[in-house]
Amino acid sequence: MSDGAAHGRTADAIDGRRFRDVLGNFPTSVVAITTTDDERHPHGMVVGTFTSVSLEPPLVSFLGDRSSTTLRTIRTAGRFCANALAGNQERLSRQMAGVSSKRFEGTTWNPSPLGNPVLDGIVAWVDCTVEQSVEIGDHWLVVGRVRDMRVESPKTPLLFFRGGYGDYMSSAGQLLDSLVGWHEIGR
Numbered sequence: 205m206s207d208g209a210a211h212g213r214t215a216d217a218i219d220g221r222r223f224r225d226v227l228g229n230f231p232t233s234v235v236a237i238t239t240t241d242d243e244r245h246p247h248g249m250v251v252g253t254f255t256s257v258s259l260e261p262p263l264v265s266f267l268g269d270r271s272s273t274t275l276r277t278i279r280t281a282g283r284f285c286a287n288a289l290a291g292n293q294e295r296l297s298r299q300m301a302g303v304s305s306k307r308f309e310g311t312t313w314n315p316s317p318l319g320n321p322v323l324d325g326i327v328a329w330v331d332c333t334v335e336q337s338v339e340i341g342d343h344w345l346v347v348g349r350v351r352d353m354r355v356e357s358p359k360t361p362l363l364f365f366r367g368g369y370g371d372y373m374s375s376a377g378q379l380l381d382s383l384v385g386w387h388e389i390g391r
């Protein structure tokens with residue numbers, strides 16, 4: 205018998221609060237998944253579930269809530285672009301995860317090769333056609349076939365951790381910062 209079983213920790217004991225609290229300790233990227241509808245109007249949603257899947261063939265994926273209206277538009281369009289948001293784009297992320305009619309208000313973007321919105325100021329984008337959608341639990345796993353991709357800027361990415369946003373900084377960057385700080389103080 206495993207320790208878990210001995211303590212009666214079955215899946216039944218995992219409620220939504222605990223699920224979110226524990227998984228919030230696993231940091232994620234912040235990615236705006238975008239597409240357009242039949243009238244070429246932009247649609248988008250923020251996800252923390254974007255990941256690479258396969259190199260040969262080139263596949264990526266994200267998970268979308270079954271109730272998401274944007275996801276429905278993406279599956280109908282059969283294509284999407286994954287926009288990696290930059291560390292200084294927290295406001296844009298909040299907007300993109302907020303009221304759906306206002307998500308593109310005041311934003312500037314250009315169409316990707318497939319016609320999906322590539323937002324200004326992002327770190328990188330991956331343009332995909334929908335290869336497969338699999339219903340898993342209360343989400344859809346959407347697998348995208350990469351048709352084009354590009355790094356747009358050397359900016360650092362926006363991250364999400366324990367319910368809050370943050371900016372990535374490498375250990376080397378931190379060291380440099382502290383050295384510069386000491387240097388400034390010493391002047």
Ligand SMILES: Cc1cc2nc3c(=O)[nH]c(=O)nc-3n(C[C@H](O)[C@H](O)[C@H](O)COP(=O)(O)O)c2cc1C
Pocket residue numbers: 234249250251252253254267268269271272273274275300301302304364
């Ligand atoms: C940091 C962050 C990560 C998110 N990750 C996901 C995700 O992986 N999948 C998802 O369906 N919604 C995710 N959401 C919620 C969506 O951005 C959005 O609020 C909602 O799903 C959109 O629903 P709609 O398409 O019906 O407007 C996330 C929100 C935030 C702020």
